[in-house]
Amino acid sequence: MRPIEVAAGAPLCLAHTDVGRVEAILARLRPGGEVDLRGTRLSADLLRRVLGGVRSEGTPVLGDANFTEAVFADDADFGRTVFKGATRFHGARFERTAHFDEAVFEGDVTDFRVARLRQAAFRWARFDADVDFSDAVFHGATVFADAEFQGAARFAGARFRPNPGQPTTVSFTGAAFAGVADFGRVWASDRVGVDFTGASFASADQVGPLGAERVVVDRVVFGAAVTVELLATAVSCVRTVFEQGVTLRLRYARANLERASFAGPSSVIGDESGADTAFDPLPTARELDFDSGALADLVRRDRSDRPERLWAPSVTSLRGVDLTKLTVSDADLSRAAFAGASNIDKLRIEGRSRFARSPGHRVLSLRSRRQLLAEEVAWRVTRRRGAAWRKRAEEIGDELRPPSPEALATLYRSLRKAQEDSKNEPGAADFYYGEMEMRRHAPSTLFGERVILTLYWLVSGYGLRATRALLSLAVTVALAAVALHRFGFAAPGLGFGASAVYTTGAAVSLEPKLFGTVVLTWPGELVRILVRLCGPLFLGLALISVRNRVKR
Known part of the structure; x- marks a missing residue:
């Protein structure tokens, strides 16, 4: 269709019309x-x-539409409008709502670059070719729910800002x-969340780096191998499908x-x-346009070069996940729930990933600390194990549902194998300790087996506590020396020192002739045996304990 002309050869331009x-x-x-409204101030x-x-x-149909740097003073309602030609809102300003x-x-051209939009709504909108929102600024609730992007969707450098004092959501649900x-270097101000629930990415190989207080990617389907880079305080990927795999790079987030x-x-x-990381350099407060809030505090402290692991994300749940093809690197697993996950023994744990630590308790005057699962902490709190465990539960979050000791033993066994396959013997040793602890406490464990496990725990920490094994040896030697001194020697007159030397030698030597012709009573012989x-x-258990801690 030919453009409407004001004068011969001139398209319609209200900006320059009396x-x-x-x-x-x-x-x-x-x-x-064609409509040319460049620089025009438009009322409703x-x-x-x-x-x-x-x-x-009944449907507005536009050919080429040029609204470059136009100002929409009132609510702008383009609902159900069909833009058949090149559409340009470059630098346009919407002072009220944009529908x-x-x-x-x-x-072929849809250009919203550098535009400033308020309460923007693109529900069920359809973009048949490329659309560009680069460096646009969105104020207030922004909705792209169920929108269709047939070509490239470019939001690089876009900013999302909340309504003053109100939490705000940017919705791409079902898009x-x-x-x-x-979405490269897209930053949302504090109190702004980005929600992709139910969206689909058929061929995108890169999403982000994107920063927001919270990012929801629940039930999203990624059809191609993708790299997702997120800076947030919270990330949710519940039931998300990565059909060809994903590299999920996170900073700060509880995922x-x-x-x-x-x-x-x-x-x-x-x-x-x-250098060369997804968030290098970190966004400035000016880029993010916030002064307070959880994300603001994290970024500010992170930029101050404090020696803290603020950057490390925390994985909070792997329930129901097949871990066969998953690798976790440089992440905090101290809050992670594993119950219901499958193929845990295939999980690869690399870098500076860490689990929860036991609060430390005294056994024979020794403090024993180890890596453990958050679910064990939750289980021990249910057994009222003291203030130290309750404090640790508060640190990692008390919302976990504690599994049974039998289930925990299975989790520890699988994680032990995963650590052994990664040649991390010290890590595997901690999970072996956890497995034995759960077997000892499991109601299904037979009484005789529980007694053996309790003794094994008491004298050597399941073959993992060298100091406890040596202490057990020392106590045994001391008690034996007292017994021999009182009734063990046939010849009277031998002092306690001689008894101590004799029992020490008997404990560490395989050659009794070293002790001469000392004659023992029959109770003394039993003590010697x-x-x-x-x-x-005990010496062997101590050596095994040391080996388990230093072996790689």
Whole structure:
């Protein structure tokens, strides 16, 4: 369709038309005609009359539409408008709401770069070609729910800001991205969350780096191998499907990966600040446009170069996840729930990933600390194990549902194998300790087995506490020396020192002739036999404990 002309060869341009001629110009509008409103300040009434002039069967239809640097003083309602040609809102400013619900953009160019939009709504909008929102600024609730992006969707450098004093959500729920989805260095101010629930990314290989207080990626389907880079305080990937795998690079976030599907080789990586990382450099407060809040505090402290592991993300749940193809690197697993996950023994744990630590308790005057699962902490709190365990539960979060000791023993056994396969013997030793602890406390454990396990724990910490084994040896030697001094020697007159030397030698020596012709009473012989049995046993347990701690 030919453009509507004001003068020969000149397309319609209200920005440069006298007020007296506006009525005549609007009367000449036709569906599909070109409209040039560059730099025009549009009231709601004027916009309504422009769109009314291009209606076809009740639907506004525009050809090439140029709204570059236009100012929309009132609510701008482009709902159900069809843009058939090149559409340009470059640098446009929407001072009130911007409604594009069910709008259709059919042209090869859709340009919203550097635009400033308030309460923008693109529900069920369809973009048949590339659309560019680079460096645009969105104020207030922004909705792209169920929008269709057939070409590239570019939001690089966009900013999302909240309504003053109110939490705000940027919604891409149910949106479909068929091509490139460029969210590079998109920053949302504090109190702003970005929600992609139910969206689909058919071929995007990169999403982010994107920063927001919270990012929700629940039930999203990624059709291609993708790298997702997020800076946030909370990330939710519940039931997310990664059909070809994912590299999920996180900073600060507590990430919930419950029932996520990792069909291809995947990794969850903590992104440390430094050269060549996703968030290098970190955004400034000016970029993020916030002064307070959880995310603001983290970024501010992170930029201060304090020696803290602020950057390390925390995985809070792996329930229901098949871990066969997953690698976790440089992440905090101290809050992670593993119950219900499958193929835990195939999980690869690398870098500076860490688990929860026991609060430390005294056994025979020795403090014993180890790595453990958050679910064990929750279980011990249910047994009222004291203030130290309750404090640790508060640190990692008390919302976990404690599994049974039998289930915990299975989890520890699988994680032990995973650590052994990664050649991390000290880590495997801690999980072996946890497995034995759960077996000892399990109601299904037989009484005789529980007694053996309790003795094994008491004298050597399941063969993992060298100091406890040596202390057990020392106590055995001391008690045996007292016994021999009182009734063990046939010849009277031997002092306690001689008894101590004799029992020590019996504990560590295999050659009794070293002790000469000392004659023992029959109770003394029983004591000597006991010492000869326990001494090598405790020494062996001590050596095994040391080996388990230093072996790689």
